[in-house]
Amino acid sequence: MTKIGYARVSSREQNLERQFELLERAEVQKIFSDKLSGKDNNRPQLKEMLNYIREDDIIVVSELDRLGRNNKEITSIMNQIQDKEATLEILNLPSLNGIQDDNLRRLLNNLIIELFKYTAENERKQIRERQRQGIELAKEKGKYKGRPLAYSADSTDKQKRVTYEKIVEMLEKDVPITQISKELDVARNTIYRIRDES
Incomplete structure (x- = not known):
């Protein structure tokens, strides 16, 4: 032994x-x-x-x-x-x-x-459950923001904030989404999301 x-x-x-x-x-x-x-x-x-x-x-x-x-x-x-x-x-x-x-x-x-x-x-399950309950309460009170989106006006990445502004500008000019995606190298789903939120 x-x-x-x-x-x-x-x-x-x-x-x-x-x-x-x-x-x-x-x-x-x-x-x-x-x-x-x-x-x-x-x-x-x-x-x-x-x-x-x-x-x-x-x-x-x-x-x-x-x-x-x-x-x-x-x-x-x-x-x-x-x-x-x-x-x-x-x-x-x-x-x-x-x-x-x-x-x-x-x-x-x-x-x-x-x-x-x-x-x-x-213990891990209880922690996850408490987190879920906390998020639900924060959402009910309108305090839950979630993780900031990569391409948004308040993105922590300056370059992505600038890209977001360009996408909004191009959408306002009715530039086709496929063209925006190619020019700015951003996924079409992201552009659809920005369009739908505007």
Whole structure:
């Protein structure tokens, strides 16, 4: 049985030291680490670790989200660990160190992780629901503007504001939409939208 650590930060500017220190305190014998976003599926050290692990090894991470950014990816990685008959230990979750029976340890480990994933997913759903409700209330009060349109009078891009003004000017002169699209290199749908809003 080997204790194997995995650490990850999202970018090269971020520091792995905190995770390394936690993993060393957990007495891991080998550490793999990536400086890549959890959204990046090509994490070479994660792949190397998954190839390296053997039966009864314990994979240690500081937090569950070090393995990935969403439930699907985390579940896939956990399944690969389980297929090798290894277990996963997450340092910010309850420890199962005192349990000697490997099967019981695996079962409890998986149960805790599933509960943690369920709670995290629920929290994400609640955040999305609160955002949706907030937007609905803002719309009712006439305060919700939404994201500024790329081609509009209040666009944050000066060049696109100028292009918008040219489109309005050409529409007022009854220049055909296809011609405006070609001359200004703007999608016809955008021009139709501007025409319909005028």
